[in-house]
Amino acid sequence: MNKAIEAALFLHLLGVAVWIGGMVFAHFCLRPALGDLAPQLRLPLWESVFARFFNWVAASVLVILLTGGFLLMQFGGGHAAWPLHAMAGLGIVMMLIFGHIRFGVFPRIRRAVQAQNWPDGARAVGTVRRLVVINLVLGVVTIGTAVLSRGF
Ligand code: HEM
Numbered sequence: 001m002n003k004a005i006e007a008a009l010f011l012h013l014l015g016v017a018v019w020i021g022g023m024v025f026a027h028f029c030l031r032p033a034l035g036d037l038a039p040q041l042r043l044p045l046w047e048s049v050f051a052r053f054f055n056w057v058a059a060s061v062l063v064i065l066l067t068g069g070f071l072l073m074q075f076g077g078g079h080a081a082w083p084l085h086a087m088a089g090l091g092i093v094m095m096l097i098f099g100h101i102r103f104g105v106f107p108r109i110r111r112a113v114q115a116q117n118w119p120d121g122a123r124a125v126g127t128v129r130r131l132v133v134i135n136l137v138l139g140v141v142t143i144g145t146a147v148l149s150r151g152f
Contacts (some may be wrong), residue, residue, distance in 0.1 A: 005074055012067040015060035020139045022053050031129065039118035046125050047113045054102050061095050074140050081152035083145045090142040092133050101131050 032048065034042050072080055072088060105127050112121030 005071065008067040008074075010072050011063050012071060015063040015067070016139075016143070019060040019064070020136070020143075021059055022056060023139070026053065027129070027132055027136065035047055040116075043109070043118060043121040043125065045111050046128075047109050050109065050128070054098075055108065057098055058102070061098060064091060065095070081149050083149035083152060086145045087142055087149065090138055090145065094142065095137050097131055097135050097138075101128055105131070113119050122152055 026049070036043060037045070063078070068088060068091060072084060075081070075084055105124050108124040109121055112124060114116070
């Protein structure tokens with residue numbers, strides 16, 4: 001494997017680790033730990049956690065897209081093995097879902113926290129939770145697909 005491919009794969013996997021690892025931490029550790037807090041404390045905390053985490057995800061998405069695109073060209077572009085195209089397709093769906101969370105749902109949480117409208121805020125955080133579960137499942141399937149591509 002040449003050095004450029006090794007470097008791109010390294011960055012690609014770093015981006016994947018940050019994104020998937022962050023979702024696992026938020027969903028399985030932070031969410032249950034905050035469950036008993038009053039909405040007045042919980043929702044501003046989620047807003048500030050999301051504001052930071054979504055910047056990390058945005059950076060990861062950029063790195064995954066650039067390195068994934070580069071790797072796909074190196075592995076034959078349009079003629080690459082089908083699991084690589086499946087990875088790209090699933091990856092793009094995950095990115096669209098993230099875009100919806102970041103630009104559609106997160107502003108609702110911000111507005112609700114500013115207006116101290118806790119029921120609205122709790123609904124929006126619930127929507128983020130459901131979309132994160134979907135992205136986590138897709139992420140695991142995508143990693144499986146990526147590993148599968150080795151056999152082709
Ligand atoms: C636009 C999206 C993406 C494109 C174009 C893309 C493309 C690629 C390519 C061409 C490789 C090299 C395959 C090899 O070394 O045989 C790769 C590796 C990998 N990708 Fe992606 N990828 C994308 C998104 C993702 C996402 C979202 C994930 C995980 C959630 C992911 C997980 C992986 C993993 C785990 C590998 C290492 C596979 C291995 O070396 O066995 N990729 N990707």
